[in-house]
Amino acid sequence: MTQTRGKPPPSPIYSLRLRRIATKLEGAVSSTNFTRQAEPDEPVTPCGRLFCQPNMNCYIMCTLGFKNPINLPDFKRALQETLVKHKRFHSVMKKNMNGTDVWVPIEVDIHAHVFEPSGFSEEDVAAPHFVEKYVADLASAPSMSFSRPLWECHVLNGTSGDAAAHMIVRVHHSLGDGISLMSLLLACTRRVNHPHMLPSVPSKRKKPKVEPYFVPLNSLWTMLILLWNTILGLAYYFATILWMKDSDTKIKGHYGVDKAPKSLMYTVIDIDDMRVVKDAVNGTINDVLMGIIGAGLHRYLEGRYKVMQDVQSRDVDHRKDKSIVDHLRIRATALMNTRPTPGLQELATMMEGGSQTQWGNRLGYLIFPIPVKHFSDPLDHVRAAKKIGNQKKASLEGAFTYWSGALLMAITGPVLPALLTEHTTLQTTLAVSNVPGPMEPVMFNGNPIVHIYPAAAGQPSSLSIFFQSYDQKACLVAMTARDLIPDPGALCEYMADALQEMKRAVASRRQDAN
Template sequence: MEIRTRRLRRHTVETIVEEEEEEEPLSPAARLFHAPEFNCNIISVIGLNRKIEPDVIIEGIKQTLIRHPRFSSKLVNSWNKNRQEQKWVRTNVVVEDHVIIPKIETQNIENANADTFLESYVSDLTTFPLDTSKPLWEVHLLDLKTSDAENVAILRIHHSVGDGMSMMSLVLACTRKTSDPNELPSLPYNNRLASESSPLKTSSRCCPRLFWLVMVLWSVVVLVSNTVCDALEFIATALFLKDSETPIKGDFRLKKSKQMRLVHRTVSLDDIKLIKNAMKMTVNDVVLGVSQAGLSQYLKRRFGEKKAGEQDVSKSDMPNGIRLRGALLVNIRPTSGIQEIADMMATGSKCRWGNWIGYIIFPFSIALCDDPLEHLRRAKSIIDRKKNSLEAVLTFVVGKILLKLLGVQRTAHVINRALSNTTMSFSNLVGPIEEISFYGHTVTYMAPSVYGHPHALTMHFQSYMNKMTISLAVDPTVISDPHTLCDDLEESLRSIKAAVQETGFTQ
């Protein structure tokens, strides 16, 4: 299949550039993302339900995206007293240089083949870096009908430009509700009563002051104890504590594959909410439990395949006591709202931006449970304990301290080693609750992911309307059948939902 790419003819575009050249040094986290061990990129596949009009999208980008300072600044390396300095320098942006339209020979391409072609196209993008002579982002527009979209847009942005939450808010600020083209998307929020979210206040009204003081002190003791334990685990992980060798764990001592494979699967968000309400959990609790169940089922099969010549893998050869931990990405500060970012792009106002990411090391309980709900209970128990810890803040602060003391390269090596001793990365992002359009093109799904860090498996959950899209980024030399893992995750959700309905919890 022949693919030819073309870029639209250049035109001078209006950008926000001061008379004097603007410069801003890279933040410590941004410099870390340019280290060889962490040359990370965010990539998001967006399904559209109509044929793409490139001129409309380009004009929309001119009016929104490039008005953001990071999307109109290029990375400049300079030397000052034998020390390399990295700066963001504002520049004139030719949007057409960032919009790539591959010419695809679509004759006789069925939906299944189109899905395979899309996966190959996105996988190829992971093999070459972004052009540092211009701002570090690009948009690919594919005239390709797949099984779940009429056409596809792909956004690729270097992680130094911002963290995942900031990027999601920015992309959503470039969209509008299809029901009202002048309205920004709405995100779900938990509106809880004060008595529900602040049990200590209730206790203070009905309990003696001494008892209330004891409760507060106990909460502080638990918080400090959990934080200390988590800090010791992180140190041990950076030094020697490795996860078990499993079929989904890459080996950081070997040269990591330069190519990653990205796949996605869309499931029902309503099913997840049904389980959430029945089990009195959060959506995040449920997706962690489903992930744990799906990983257990997938590893059962992979360990069974290791039996030479064995056809029946119903009896698993999966060992007991598997240590399998994931690095859960946590945004440790309030993200700028969609309206705030939209106002910034429209008027040039200021808003919070940058990479403020912490990590939680989450131990997945890999086991074959007769009761599927046990995976939910175990996941909730672990995450509830993690909520009573400052682990995410601590990893962020320690990272900043290490950057000052050791520099970028040594800090990258330390963090790379710690992450390499775990198995996977995991994140869950909240999306709009109603249908939206991307510069006039209605969105059918959003599948974000990231690559460049030392994990053979990265799992992202992205909600949108009544859907939840599961995105997997895998090293194909380690996980050659990611669609099978998607099948196991989908089947785990079905079995957990069925178990909930059988117990009568939904009543």
């Protein structure tokens, strides 16, 4: 990536101008005091190789809003002492003598990876939604050079809203999946109220205990359910590869959509509101998330198709319009991590030189039908999502997609798996990702973080929805292909409104019960 010297030519206000990147490859000693002798070369994971293919060249972008302006020199020193110590952040991908792709440590020039973009005035940076538009343009920025570690940080001081500054971390997907990278980022932070403590993250819900004499019967029944759901899931998966595709709606992507200009918008919702709905249907936060996505898409598509000519507001009777939207097939590709994510303490140890062999991508994916239908009871959106989610959780579909892809890559190389992944993703309508964040306010280098929201670019999808929790709040992010979905903010509002309708429905039932 290059940057023009001298006065920049006229360009759109949100165009990106990235500086030239240079690193030393030969005979280099890492700035983190690691040497190649201390760090044996580690092979690139199958998913990491997949994400290096031209048609699956994916990047993860995480935006952090800071309460105070960022002091760039101090910020660079803090990154060198934390994030850069992780091997993926001071290594490049090269082939060894056996032709295997491996991670090779090199020296990191921190000044080439962390910078303030030029070409913007103070008024530009302080404009509403500047950061979102910057991230959307960054999604279409040139690919990083594989001659250097595949990450960079963009620092924006003087932004408007609740954050005085923003940092956008752009990381190539080959370095790790979203959950692993978020966990690593959080391992670099500390609690605001307890500066020497790592943040806490949500834990998995404990399963109810089973009486000892029911254990054999319960185990047999669980195995039968697992087998049946796996067979159904794999049949659905292969049908999607061969012929089954989503309805050709106004929001469905096409080949080449990964290179299309992007739009991005997000809205903040309350986790406690989601818990109210979750408890009402005895479900999970994921069930509520998929339910509000279905409800939001239903309303958005109604407006796009102009099915109801007498619509004056969002709170109307939708019974007239079951002919088009209710019969659409809309599915999501939901990514899942197929191995346990390292704890924050373990990640902090990694950055001090501990073992890093369990790092990297190990992603499978599920094809999740979205309940885009009219329901008289708003909670039925969540109940429908819960029914599908329970089947997916009691299945090996996600693990199969990972292991079958890894086996195919070992036999044929990464080209064919990348083509199949691209084709399967294009058979669906959207991608969904849920990344849990810290449960209390955190800070990096003494600067409190006020919000976090992720995004990804390079995937062959016209609509990607990301859910990021942080301190009892959550950012619901929509990244879209601009020519197909020019108004992602409207979609975010529809999803947030759907959650409030569900909450009101729960309150109404409680009043009726009393």
